[in-house]
Amino acid sequence: MLRGGLIGCGFFAANHLHAWADVPGAEIVALADRNPARLAEAQARFGIGRTYTDAAGMLRAERLDFVDIATTVASHRPLVELAAGAGVHVICQKPFAPSLADARSMVAAADAAGRVLMVHENFRWQSAIRAAAAKLAAGAIGAPFWGRVSFRSGFDVYSGQPYLATDPRFIVQDLGIHILDVARFLFGDVVRLSATTRRVNPRIRGEDVATGLLVHDSGVTSVVDCSYATRRAREAFPETLLEIDGADGTLRLDAGYRLTIENSSRSPRARRVSAAAALGRAAVAQHPRERARDPAPLRRLPRQRPHAGNVRRRQPRDPRPRRSRLCLGRCRRRERRPARARLISTRPALCRPAGGDRPRSSGRWHGRALMSRGGDS
Template sequence: MKRLRYAAFGTGYWSTLQIPAWNEVGGVELVALYNRTVAKAEKIAERYGSPKVYSDPEELFKNEQIDFADIITEVPAHESLVLLAAKYKVPVICQKPMSFDLESCKRMTETCEDAGVPLFIHENYRWQPPFRTVKKYLGAIGIPYRAHIQLCYGGAEMFTVQPFLATLKYVHHMDMGPHIFDLARFYFGEAQSIYVQTSKSVPFIEGEDMFTAMLKIGPTICICDIGNNLENRVFIEGDKGWLLLDKENVLHVNDGTQTTVIDTKTWHKYDWISDYDYNLHGGDCIQSIVSCNNHMLESLSTGKEAETTSRDNLQTMKLVFASIESTKTGQVVVL
């Protein structure tokens, strides 16, 4: 299988996780970087061996023969870069959230579809080994009636690593919301309604960082919690049994007759990840970046449809914007 040539657009914090994750996957070659601030791009180019640096994204598309573009910029730049990729018929991977505007998400999706260009969203949480193991055993408990998905976002320290998040009014609707809503959809399907309440625990940020949503998905009532002192956990009750992913990432599955215990900690610490980033994000999260990249590379190489296409992720973003509407109005939003 030939190595695919790619360019990375954006050389901020997340590029220091995304680019080495591509190196870990293998089968790709970084041939160019784009960043508005060339000096930042040059530092990343030296660190990861990119031969070219551009300050104009269209010049990159004109001059480089690439098999895909990986967009790792801040969110406001996503749409213009995706549309450029579509213009030059280059498959494109875009970080979540797709956009801060639902109509923008639709334009990105439709423009790429009209151009015949694959658009993938780098939604990695469903690729964390504990969450994927939950999906694997979900059928053992029968029809799910009640669920609780709980995620920790890292607390105040996360806003120092990503200061842009501190300026967002609806910070976790847009940052962690896509992750937790994608997990709910991954497990149960499409929601019919949503109700959200929020509060603030970090005083120096613009928005509210504590977030609870209630989703009705068919027969399932799913509570989605995001907080800064929580452990990642999942509890699901079905008509035959229940399952619990505990704070130690051990999955307990009761099928109505017996309880099976599965250790989901199937990741290791890569030598390219710093202790700081490993402890901040967790080994399961770092592993999911590698696994998500590997999945998208397989799709690019074989044509097999990926799980998190923009068309699929559009459903997640509809939930994100419905969650904002519910927060504003204090009402249940019917989808």
């Protein structure tokens, strides 16, 4: 059994601890955080007996195989170098480092100690992204030549992480890192990149919209776009959407995580399948939204008839709602009632999605996605 220590008991620590509890062959045996209140809360919630207010003290007192660093970016380099010097393997939260020089120093410290250094990147382990990658690897659309990886939302991320509104750099280092990693996962490393950024929300300091054009070593050209300023009738958070064109067809991962594959060389029909079904239901830990919408494992679009002119056309459906004789009077009484105004919120917010405040996402799911497949924020 591998013994690990968690450094940092802040916003994302619960996700990490939930995930480690589900990983066979590893356990978190100690916690470290400079804030005694957060430390006590995590200890009580997860039943971890040994706690420290100093990471160096934890490394000296415990016999650890690895540490999980879940702190903010400014502390990453000293903590990674401290853990590598203690001879333990390191998993470090993203963003990995504030500068390229710091990142290279962290890698050099781990190499000198002969220890593994990993970065938390969990989007590539989501079931929908893995399903799309599996289809590409199987040649479902032939050799891909163009792709788009998109994350556009108006979700209020500032309420849970208020520092995001004050950082001089925002969406690229917070969300864009994930989207860029998905593009690398699907198409290979990047050899050329250009990008534009923009701040739309006047109440924040950094950029909240970014669009990049990438050329990969595989020859694929991709567009990576992310936004926390997009207002949509249907909020897509936290879904990453895909469009990929190949030599023989197209692949689309649409809202609701619906995976659609069209292959002209194999069949004139499009195959539409949920992302979970493409991988197998038992093999993945799905988001609650994905479980709720998961249909039958495979559905095919209906074949168009060759002689449509000989087919009797259906009459257009009456748009008015159908009423039975029993409910007719009751429905008419409802129609006469004046419509009630709905109060969404009177609280000031840095960002409010259209349609009101969105429920908090499940920390347990995010944590399981983080660690169950080998690899937030």
